[in-house]
Amino acid sequence: MASHTVENYLKALFALANEAGEVGISDLSDHLAVSKPSVNSMAKALQQDGFLKYEKYKPLKLTAKGKKAAALVVRKHRLTEMFLVEQMGFGWDEVHDIAEQVEHVKAPAFFDRMDELVGFPTVDPHGSPIPDAQGNVLEIDCVKLSECAVGEKVSLVGLSQSSKSLLTFLDSHGIALGHTFDIRAVEPFDGSMTVVHQGATDQTFSLKVCERLLVNKEA
Amino acid sequence: MASHTVENYLKALFALANEAGEVGISDLSDHLAVSKPSVNSMAKALQQDGFLKYEKYKPLKLTAKGKKAAALVVRKHRLTEMFLVEQMGFGWDEVHDIAEQVEHVKAPAFFDRMDELVGFPTVDPHGSPIPDAQGNVLEIDCVKLSECAVGEKVSLVGLSQSSKSLLTFLDSHGIALGHTFDIRAVEPFDGSMTVVHQGATDQTFSLKVCERLLVNKEA
């Protein structure tokens, strides 16, 4: 099994590839808060173990083996988050840091039981998909709220880069997954949007917020 | 916070001191499956951090700080075991290895919630006491079954060194914590005991088994 450290590298590689396409040494260095030379030598080590294809000055590419290993760590992370929320009563803004550690436990039965107890979920508490036991990830069909037009009716299905502060913001506005928005107006100047939340209250969100809300049309 | 490795050393030190009194480098070496030179240098490091009093060729002695740190790891381990059994449906013979890893998670809220969800237990699934949040351990009043005499009626309150094979043995004989035994006979030749289990079935246990069953007189 991969070490705690290696698992975190793989997860970061996987996440960055899925949002930025190409992953460079610097991206990983920023994301993991580790120096570039450290990433560089880890890249060589991961290549050695067949997790990565690495060529000098070229973007890093996970191999099939690397992708699967990464997806399985993501699976453990997201199952843990789901378990923490559903079975242990934590808030969706409290679970990421705990899951960041629990994901490294080597005990398949532990995660299998979590899966069972929360009813084999397909998404985590932030709407991100949970890879299956083989490491396959289901793509979720959604767009950023910021890309929607006036008049559309959408429902919140996920978040892109759910940070603690975003989650707190959403909590304070009473917003949760599944809630609906009727888009009333888009301000051309700064891209802020005015919507009707849950068919009831009017709310205005900055572009920054709208870019991080992933929604599904046809509410 | 102490590293995964240091936490395991502290826990071993604590456990060995509580059962063997004096703890030597070799004891720890055996218990942790690590070479004696490794233990030797770790002893110096732990001394450096104030967890241990170390003098050449003398037994190792945990300081108050060391004892508290160790007890808090034990607390996390045993709360985890309790949680795994009570909330997740694992058997008492499956939880130790999982807890051995989960105990190293740095997230007080995680363990506090476990504690709450299982109702602030004082003993783990094997009858061992759970230290409190300050690191105080309650001594449990018990004796080995092997030290009891014919005619006594006792109840099982714990196990000394509960190994997987012991737990499996007990399971296969339908024995659980809280069960009662009427001591019918003690074989002078090999120390084996014949008892009435739960006031119903007759069973005979070898000395080896009887030495690991901790019981309470006056059932």
Place this chain on the structure above:
DNA sequence: CTCGATTGTTAGAGCACCCTAACAATGTAG
């Protein structure tokens, strides 16, 4: 008291992971 077994220590090295300083390659703006 002495010898041999046990236990503990030192020396020397390796592996995983991390760092800074210096330099090289790459890509882009002018």
Place this chain on the structure above:
DNA sequence: CTACATTGTTAGGGTGCTCTAACAATCGAG
């Protein structure tokens, strides 16, 4: 096409934890 910013690499070193080989201290039996 050059100049500069960005990105990546090498060199060299450090920490935590581990090991084996060799040697030293301690303890108990005879």
